[in-house]
Amino acid sequence: MRDCRDRAGETCSGDSAVYLGSDGAVRATPQKHPFDFQPTNVVTAVSEKDHRSNLDQRIVFITGASSGIGKACAVAFARAGARLVLTARRAERLEKLSQELESRFSTESLTLSLDVTDRQAVFDAVCSLKDEWGAIDVLVNNAGKALGLDKSYETRPEHLEGMLETNVKGLIHVTSAIVPGMVERNHGHIVNIGSTAGRWVYPGGTVYCATKHAVRALNEGLKMDLHGTNVRVSSVDPGLVETEFSLVRFDGDADRADTVYSDTNPLMAEDVADAVLWCAQRPAHVNISEILMMAVDQSHATMVNRSGKRS
């Protein structure tokens, strides 16, 4: 296996945007540090793009981009002008998303069918990125799942394996493949998607909560491992979010999954993506360690106001 650190020292390709000078002349955007803010009057033909973003042309690698929070992050970063590496197991969904982002924001993206539990495949995929895509600026470690709602000692072995392999080991595999390059470039940002389940435990969620407690430890420890570098580490920890999460948890039982969200007003995936983007858009000297966020209707792990949808 080729060590991803082989690409050490590569720098991001330059900005291609142009902007209007105060004298009205069109000029090329000057080379800037990746997380410096860009001029506010960048000229582009694409109306939905955020022209003021400091993420313009930066490379953002997202796991679990085929659904829910990962997909919403892809849209948010695309709007901010980033180039995306979209990964998940369901390749056809990624392809569709890539086309949508291309037409809405003129986003350049690569799609990689990737199972984060397969360490070799993760390293191969990262190493396969061509030069211009290899210098990843932001990693969003999002792929994850809860399986079942059983007591810990009754957890089915395949559920146990699925949660541990994806939420913990998968996150470590992707981090291990990408972070050495960030260290070499002394630049980058890892945003881990944790959960309120990483802070509190709830009945039936013991194993899932254990994996998210592990994500919290990994987030905190990674920042210490990177101490002295410019690489940033953040955790965004949401409560209830309406995605396919419950559909997966209940093995495709849509009726059961719907009951989780039908009588309350949960977070939407876009709310979480907003927070992830905000972390990435802070000035280079600022590291957001963690964000804990819940819907107004949620006050603790199982304390959810179920008095109905607001109009």
Ligand SMILES: NC(=O)c1ccc[n+]([C@@H]2O[C@H](COP(=O)([O-])OP(=O)(O)OC[C@H]3O[C@@H](n4cnc5c(N)ncnc54)[C@H](OP(=O)(O)O)[C@@H]3O)[C@@H](O)[C@H]2O)c1
């Ligand atoms: N929804 C919530 O209430 C909630 C709350 C707190 C935290 N979270 C966390 O948010 C993250 C995203 O979940 P979500 O709510 O957006 O759920 P989701 O809609 O089910 O999305 C999960 C994503 O993870 C990907 N994934 C699952 N297993 C994978 C694997 N082995 N390899 C690669 N990708 C894999 C899925 O893609 P493929 O199936 O195509 O591979 C999918 O894109 C998870 O880490 C979850 O724990 C969710």
